[in-house]
Every structure is written in structure tokens, then in C-alpha cells.
Amino acid sequence: MGKKTIHVSDFTGTVLQQDDEVVRVVVLEHPDLVAGPVQLDATPGEVENIDDAALDVAVVEIHDRHGGGEPRRVVLTASEFDAMATDVPMAQLLKTAERVRPPKARKSAEKIDYGTLEHAGKPHRGRVTEEEARLVREQLDEVNKLLADAGVRQIDPSDPEHALRYGFSEVS
Template sequence: MGKRTVHVSDFSGKVLRGADEVVRIVVLDHPDLVAGPVQLEAEPAEVESIDDAALDVAVVEIHDGRPGEAPRRVVLTASEFDALATDVPMAQLLRTAERVRPARASRERVGYASLEHAGKPHRGRVTEEEARLVREHLDEVNKRLADEGLRQIDPTDPEHASRYGFPMP
């Protein structure tokens, strides 16, 4: 017995002939995107117009200096952004502007033995405290995991039962 994979365009619902006819599109940002990037499949002809429709944009963050306020991310056309520079052309301004160094990644340890993080998938060993929290607050933990787009804990799954100390099914 063999298996056959059929690819279907997410845009049109059309069955795609072969794996070489599949174009993968990763959506990084969209107003309706709620849980991070997603991927779609289409045939090449369906996405040919993407390059023609592409806009020259500037993506900026506005840090207004108010304590505790996160920066606002704004996307505007490059020409609208360029028009803000009235003293020196924007191209020159960007070449001579101070470089921003990426923030160093924090190696802060996540406390899985807290209700905020208990039950999140991780490679480390599940402590007795984390397992107890998961068992005692399973509904709350699963709701938080679902809200974060993570897998939920199923006490009837032998792997989850073993990991979190539920009775074996």
C-alpha cells in the first residue's frame, strides 16, 4: 500500500499537479494574523502578481519615551517617509544615521513551576512542582496554552500522563 499527497491551493482550492507546482508563501504580518506567521500553498501562476503589486515601504518603530509604553510599529510608503526629510535627502540621512544594535538575547530562565508557564512544551525535565500545577489547574493551563497557540495537555495521552503524573490510561 502506498501513500499519496495531494496539494491544494489555499487561494483557489485548485488541486496542484505535483510537488514542483507548489509555491509556499509565508505570511509574516497581516492585520488578521493573530498567532504568528503562517504558511500557504498556491500554484506559481496564482502568485505571479505579488511582485507587481509589491509596494516600496518603510517600516519604522516610534519610541515616544513614555515609561512602560511599547514602541509603535508603523508601515508607510517609502515616498511618504522620504517626504519627512526636509533638510537633507532621506537617502543621505539614512546613510549617515546612527546604527541601532540589536538587543542582546536574554538568557533568562523560564520558571515552568509557575502557573504562567506550567505545561508549556520544553526539552527539560518536568519538576514535581510543574506536574502538580498542571494536574491541579489543568483547565486553566490548557486554556492558556490554547490562547498562546500551543498544544494542550491530554491526560489520556500516555506521554502526557507520564510527563505530568496523571494516572496511566
């Protein structure tokens, strides 16, 4: 038995031929995006006018007591933001404003324990421990649900690479 993969445009459902150019569109932020960035496939013609539709925006963070210690991110048109500066033009204000330093990187990253249900099956470069493999085999549905919720690939026991990595029995 063979498998045939058909690629379609996520925007229009148009079947993409093997020699068609495919444009990858990564959605970083959207009101309906709940589990992090996603990737969509399109044809060049479907996205050729995307730059014309782009808005000049200002993305700001509001650090106040209403955020519970976390800043609120707000996106507004650049002209709306510019209108907030009534004493000095916004362009001049931005040139002379105090620079924000990026937060210092952590000295040592926290080590992730892939032998827990929370992290089992997530892609990583290290070797799979017996504990992680056991969790994946015994709780595959729950692991795949957590992986889907995190927006990463799910584990398919019939995939030879996954079968070998997590110790699934050979599929006939």
C-alpha cells in the same frame, strides 16, 4: 480505530494530496494578529503572485513621550517616508545617518518556572517536574487555555507522548 489526517490549504480550503507541495506562510504582523506569529499552509500556485503584490515600505519606530517609554512601530510606504526628507534626498540621508546599535544581550536569561500555572505545559527541553505534571493534570482546561492564548500547542491526554510526559493514565 484509525485516524486519518486531511491537509487543506488555509487560504482556499482546497484538499492537499499527500504528494502535493505545501508552502508554509508565516504571518509575522497583521492588524488582526493578537497572539504572535501564526503559520498557514498553501499551495505554490496560491502564493506565486505574492511577491508582485508586495509593497515597498519603511518600518520605523517613534521614540517619544506618547509611547509611555515604549517605542511605537509604524509602517508606511517608502515613497511616503521618502517625501518627509525635504532638505536632502532620503537615500543620501539614510547612508549618512547615525547607526543604531542593537541592544546588548542579557548575561543570564531569567529562568522560567514551569511549576507555575503561567508556564505549566509549555514546550521545553528540560524534564517535567512533578509540580508541573500535577498542575497540568489537575488544571488541564486552564493550562490549555493559557497555551492557546500564547499560540503554542495544547496538551492532549490521549497523545501517548503527552500522557507519558505529564503522567496521565493510559488511555484504553
